Amino acid sequence: MKNLKIGIVIFVLIAFLASFAAVAQEKQEKLTLGALLIMSGPLASFGETEYNAVNLAKEHLNEAGGPQGKELVVDLVDSTTNPSNLRDATKKLVNVKKVPAIVGPNIRSDVVVSITAPNHVVTISPTNTPEWVTRLDDDDYNFRTTVSDKIQGQILGKLAWERGFKTASSIYVNDPYGGPLSNIACDTFEELGGECMAEVAYNPGKASYKMELLMASRGNPDVLIMPAYVEDGITIIREAIAGEYFDQFLFTDGMFAQKIADETGDVLNDMYGTSPGTSESPSYNLYHEAFRGKYGHEPKAGFSEQAYDAAIVIGLAMAASDPDAYEEDPGKAIRDNLRSVANPPGEKVTAGAESIKKALELIEAGEDINYEGAAGSVDFDENGDVISGILIWKIEDGKIKTVRTEIPERE
Amino acid sequence: MLSYIASYLVMASIYGIIALALNFQWGFSGLMNFGIGASYMLGAYSAALLSSAPTAEHLGGFGVPFPLDLVGAAIIPGFIAFLIGFPALKLKGGPFAIATLAIHEIIYLIVHNEMWLTNGVWGIRDISRPLYSQMPQQYDFFYLLIAGGMLIGFYFFFQKAVRSPWGRVIRGIKVDEDMALMSGKYAWSYKMQSFVLGSAIAGIAGGLFVHYTGFVSPTNFTPLMATFIVWLMVMVGGSGNNRGVLVGTFFVWGVWTGSEFLTDFFPGSMETRAGFMRMFLMGIILLIVIITRPQGIFGKEKIIPKYLRSE
Numbered sequence: 001m002k003n004l005k006i007g008i009v010i011f012v013l014i015a016f017l018a019s020f021a022a023v024a025q026e027k028q029e030k031l032t033l034g035a036l037l038i039m040s041g042p043l044a045s046f047g048e049t050e051y052n053a054v055n056l057a058k059e060h061l062n063e064a065g066g067p068q069g070k071e072l073v074v075d076l077v078d079s080t081t082n083p084s085n086l087r088d089a090t091k092k093l094v095n096v097k098k099v100p101a102i103v104g105p106n107i108r109s110d111v112v113v114s115i116t117a118p119n120h121v122v123t124i125s126p127t128n129t130p131e132w133v134t135r136l137d138d139d140d141y142n143f144r145t146t147v148s149d150k151i152q153g154q155i156l157g158k159l160a161w162e163r164g165f166k167t168a169s170s171i172y173v174n175d176p177y178g179g180p181l182s183n184i185a186c187d188t189f190e191e192l193g194g195e196c197m198a199e200v201a202y203n204p205g206k207a208s209y210k211m212e213l214l215m216a217s218r219g220n221p222d223v224l225i226m227p228a229y230v231e232d233g234i235t236i237i238r239e240a241i242a243g244e245y246f247d248q249f250l251f252t253d254g255m256f257a258q259k260i261a262d263e264t265g266d267v268l269n270d271m272y273g274t275s276p277g278t279s280e281s282p283s284y285n286l287y288h289e290a291f292r293g294k295y296g297h298e299p300k301a302g303f304s305e306q307a308y309d310a311a312i313v314i315g316l317a318m319a320a321s322d323p324d325a326y327e328e329d330p331g332k333a334i335r336d337n338l339r340s341v342a343n344p345p346g347e348k349v350t351a352g353a354e355s356i357k358k359a360l361e362l363i364e365a366g367e368d369i370n371y372e373g374a375a376g377s378v379d380f381d382e383n384g385d386v387i388s389g390i391l392i393w394k395i396e397d398g399k400i401k402t403v404r405t406e407i408p409e410r411e
Numbered sequence: 412m413l414s415y416i417a418s419y420l421v422m423a424s425i426y427g428i429i430a431l432a433l434n435f436q437w438g439f440s441g442l443m444n445f446g447i448g449a450s451y452m453l454g455a456y457s458a459a460l461l462s463s464a465p466t467a468e469h470l471g472g473f474g475v476p477f478p479l480d481l482v483g484a485a486i487i488p489g490f491i492a493f494l495i496g497f498p499a500l501k502l503k504g505g506p507f508a509i510a511t512l513a514i515h516e517i518i519y520l521i522v523h524n525e526m527w528l529t530n531g532v533w534g535i536r537d538i539s540r541p542l543y544s545q546m547p548q549q550y551d552f553f554y555l556l557i558a559g560g561m562l563i564g565f566y567f568f569f570q571k572a573v574r575s576p577w578g579r580v581i582r583g584i585k586v587d588e589d590m591a592l593m594s595g596k597y598a599w600s601y602k603m604q605s606f607v608l609g610s611a612i613a614g615i616a617g618g619l620f621v622h623y624t625g626f627v628s629p630t631n632f633t634p635l636m637a638t639f640i641v642w643l644m645v646m647v648g649g650s651g652n653n654r655g656v657l658v659g660t661f662f663v664w665g666v667w668t669g670s671e672f673l674t675d676f677f678p679g680s681m682e683t684r685a686g687f688m689r690m691f692l693m694g695i696i697l698l699i700v701i702i703t704r705p706q707g708i709f710g711k712e713k714i715i716p717k718y719l720r721s722e
Contacts, residue, residue: 040687077671083534084631087624088418092671095415110536111626118547174524175532203523 030071031318033058033311034093036086036104036112036123039078042204042229043106045257049299050126050307051076054103056294057311064357067318068326074311075099083111090115100330101318103310107177109133109142117141120331122338124314126306129253129276130176134383141335143384145306145313145375146276149177152252153184155390155406156274160185160223160250161192163272168194169216170225171209171236173254174201181227181252197221202236204229209236210243217245227252230301234263241267250274256302261395268395275302277375277391278405286352287374308351309373315356316341316371319363343379346370417551421623423664424558428616430644430660431562431569431653432609438651438711439573440605441585443504446495446511447613448637449518453488454614455621455631456522459535462622469530477541477622484618489611491518496603515638523629534628538621554623561619562657565612569653574714581605582714635690640667643693647700649707658708666696 035054037047054074061072075097077089086105090112093099101122105112109128116123117139125133125144129152136142160168168189172178179201186196200216202209213236216224224246226233233255240246241264251260251273261268278284287308291299299305314334318326320341321333340346341359346368349359362369371378376388389405429451436442461480465472475483499510522529529535541557543550572578584591584598591598621627631637640663648659670689700707 082630082633082636083624083626083628084636088422088668088671091415091418095418096412096672111624114625179532201524203520 030073031067032097032099033072033074033314034097034099034102034104034121035074035076035311036079036089036093036102036106037076037307038081038106039076041081042231043081045230045259046127046301046303047078047106049301049304050103050106052295053291053299053304053308054311056291057308057315059294060290060351060353060356061312061315061360063353064360067315067360068321068323072315072318079105079107081107083108086111087115094119094121101314101334103307103314109144110136113138113142120329120335122314122331122334124310126310127303130180134385138384140384141331143310143338143380145309145373145378145386146303147376147386147388147390149180150184151387152274152276152390153181154188155392156181156185156225156227156250156252157188157194158192158406159272159274159392160189160225161194163223163250165222165248166194167219167221168196168223168225168250169198169200169218169221170196170227171200171202171212171216172225172227173229173232174203177254178227182225185225185227195221202228202232204232206232207235209239212236213240213243213245221246223248223250225250227254229254230257230259234260237264237268253302256393256400258298258300258400261398261400266398269397270394272392272394272403275391275393276388277302277305277402278389281350281372281374281376283350283352283372284374286350286355290352305373305375309371309375309378312351312356312373313338313342313371313378316359316363316369319360339380341369342371344370348372414548414551417555419664419668421551421555421558422668423661424555424562425616425620425623426641426644426664427562427657427660428565428619429613429641430648430656431565432612432616433641434645434648434650434653434656435569435573435612436605436609437645438656439578439585440581440602440609442602442606442609443508444511444606444609445508445638445642446515446518447609447641448632448634449511449515450488450492450610450613451617451620451637451641452518452522452629452632453491454484454617455627456529456535456617457487457614458484458618459538459621459627460529462539463535463537468533469526469535470528471535477539481615481618484614485611488614488617489607492607492610493603496606500599500602500606512638515634519629519632522632529629532629534626534630535621536626538625538627540622540625543625558619558623561615566653566657573653574716577601640664640693643697645707647696647707649709649711651711652707652709653712655707655709655712662708663693663696666692 037050039047058072058074066072077093079086079089086108093102094115103124106127109125112123113136123142127146128144129146129149131148131150170182172182182199190196197219198216200212202212226249249271253275256275317334317337320337326333348370349355350372351374359369378386389407391405392403393400394403433447436444458480460471461473461475461483463471495514502510580596581601584601588598644660644663645656647663649655670692
């Protein structure tokens with residue numbers, strides 16, 4: 001009897017391991033691109049929109065014949081917001097799926113890079129904004145298509161001052177994203193002459209944020225700055241309105257989702273926010289046109305432009321790689337070609353199916369190209385960072401609209 | 412692929428050590444400890460802080476080398492369990508479980524918010540990984556030797572411990588505390604010893620964890636991933652049976668890891684829901700086990716002294 005039980009357990013284990021192996025054998029003739037995005041938890045609405053954008057990029061590349069004339073496929077893994085799961089998900093992409101390049105992660109590049117860089121896998125994060133990502137020891141395998149928090153924080157502080165507020169408080173999500181944004185925004189606001197009365201950290205997922213609102217509203221500041229996430233942010237806004245703590249808010253990219261207006265009614269009309277990105281480039285418009293065409297609606301959350309750009313530059317770098325070098329070490333080949341397709345010099349190409357087709361033709365003809373992305377010009381510096389604009393958005397008649405783009409000064 | 416299996420086995424070994432520690436507390440001593448994740452977290456942070464280089468971001472800079480800081484990772488959670496034991500061990504059964512759950516949450520919030528001590532939500536990076544630079548690509552295999560070796564060591568340690576005269580008293584207290592008292596055994600002291608020992612060993616597992624990942628942050632220790640899943644391993648394997656717990660650990664962690672691969676077979680529209688499906692699967696396993704085999708796959712082991720066996 002006991003042996004039977006042990007037998008059953010061993011059998012189930014072997015069945016699982018065998019299913020690993022079966023999965024690992026597939027997909028030889030195609031080029032694979034990993035997508036390591038948050039599909040569950042408090043940031044899931046971002047992951048889903050970004051995944052749509054990556055799929056759109058895949059479609060554009062494949063319609064143009066695919067990089068190296070092969071079909072590109074996307075392997076999605078849910079990274080979740082838990083670093084242990086993030087490690088496992090990364091290992092799956094690196095060791096089992098053996099992808100040469102990954103769009104992601106959304107957060108915690110440090111965890112991922114310790115696995116990807118030694119294995120020569122390129123990572124391009126569309127969202128991971130903290131300043132320390134620049135300094136990671138990544139052997140040049142880690143890139144991002146979004147700008148550092150430092151830049152957004154400064155623009156946010158400036159926006160608060162320009163909107164005519166004299167005093168402000170912030171409630172920020174207590175994590176590596178919210179803290180620095182709040183600090184930098186407050187510093188900039190005070191430099192301009194405003195006064196930051198309180199900076200209150202909140203822990204996500206709570207049922208009520210009365211305590212935080214009470215602390216932040218002490219002294220009656222004009223506006224509440226909210227580097228927060230959508231789900232918690234909605235709770236905070238509802239309680240702030242109901243308890244009459246605040247009626248003016250300023251948001252960041254973590255709140256850049258249509259859901260916040262949908263779930264709070266018209267109290268948020270004429271509220272402003274920031275997000276890395278740009279609004280006025282032809283590339284941005286072409287991308288949005290294509291996105292509407294495929295999905296029938298605007299992207300529901302921010303950062304989908306960055307995700308699209310990340311997938312496109314990987315595809316273009318695959319195309320630009322020497323086939324022998326790619327065969328030998330695909331990750332290294334992509335890394336070495338990323339800057340040549342994304343940075344000047346070269347003929348400028350934009351987002352959108354037609355221009356990607358043109359880009360692949362130019363690469364085929366041996367010409368140099370310079371991809372100008374939907375989220376910015378996507379010119380990688382020596383750390384793999386980009387400098388691009390910060391988008392100012394507002395809510396008008398219950399709909400999120402983009403207002404203008406601030407181009408930060410280079411330091 | 413092999414490297415992925417190795418990394419599965421490393422994590423399973425680390426969870427195995429915690430599961431053995433919990434099994435000792437629950438399966439043999441009857442302490443329903445829902446704060447086992449706190450000991451795991453404390454051990455992880457102790458090892459991280461003891462071995463880290465000096466930095467302005469958090470406490471640290473002690474520079475204790477690898478195997479030695481595991482001793483610290485055992486002593487600190489053990490000592491804290493000792494302090495917690497005074498109020499908590501006045502309770503039994505369910506109330507004890509709720510008390511330890513609350514303590515788990517308190518410790519989690521302290522780690523989450525005390526920037527000077529733990530660097531808060533930012534976590535601690537660049538924790539030394541023994542001999543990592545020699546073999547960055549084969550590291551999983553090397554670490555499997557360490558973690559697997561420790562797991563086997565602790566297995567034999569616990570097997571010996573519960574069969575010793577001391578272990579006999581512990582098991583006796585679980586069955587009938589008054590009887591143990593009547594026999595002149597001070598039950599409270601034995602329960603405290605079991606509580607501290609289990610917590611210390613869960614702490615060692617935490618130390619092993621941080622030296623493997625090189626990184627730690629409070630979100631590693633959510634109740635699901637630090638406490639609930641360990642309980643599941645013990646319940647599935649069979650509480651009070653060390654061998655069963657080992658099988659339960661490898662099974663539960665195998666399903667958890669393997670369920671990630673099931674998501675490959677989902678149709679496109681389901682793909683984005685995969686994360687929730689995995690948690691759902693964990694719940695189903697627990698339900699099936701509780702309904703069909705409440706004693707676990709193996710059930711409780713009868714421990715009969717050699718001289719009583721009829722041979």
